[in-house]
Amino acid sequence: MDIGVLLVYGILGLTVIVSAVGLIVSRNALYSALFLVVNFVAVGLLYLALGAPFIAFAQVTVYAGSIMVLFIFVIMLLGAENLMLDEPLRGQRALGILLVVIFLAEIVLYYLLRTTPLQAIPAIPQTFASPAEIGMLLFNRYLLPFEVTAFILLAATVGAILLSKHEGPTRPKPGIQKPETPVEG
């Protein structure tokens, strides 16, 4: 394989891993968010290399764009940049790392014990995952899931508004107060 191609893929993979590690070790939640943006963009480039331009641009606009704006907005709203990092449960960190190592070993073992080895990805034709193709599939075979997704987004919007609505005693809702009863005497 060409050395330049290897170099590009190596740098891209390294960016993905380093930004993911930076996400979980950085002390400030804002830095974590920025590391996550880097990770999303790098994975988006990998999607582009895999011949999925629509997914790649959806990744950049939806994930790296709107979702991260939401994250950073809430981090700043709550002032949650610096929560404590120490471990209240003794040995939790060591146990967690041990469990993750076991988990990784399981994945690697599964990969090694496959009966049919995986080949390299074949050359991807130019029109493979073009937005037109995706649109055709989305509005034909996947029409029902697509509509269900619309309902999920609607429910999430209503739920988010309902959950974050302020219901304090300072602002009583109109219409719920009891009508004043005339005092008999």
Place this chain on the structure above:
Amino acid sequence: MPMSYYLILSAAMFAIGVLGVILRRNPLVVFMSLELMFNAANLVFVAFSAYHQILDGDLFVFFVMTTAAAEVAVGLALMVAIFRAKRTIDLDEMSMLKG
């Protein structure tokens, strides 16, 4: 590029996400680690979609993305509501249901 490149990358991303969920106590960072795990799964979907030259994997990633967006919106709204009620969002403080 060989398929194993994408599989190893995705496994590493998923493991790092699991580590973040287990170890961090800031719920926002836990949320971001969840997004990382979503991303790892999406990467495998797209890689196998290209491997088999079948478009359904890409479509599934599209649905995962919209569901993740909905999940983040509701989750962050929940966090704001919890912050209003308890004045903190430390994960250790959210133990009211413990008997």
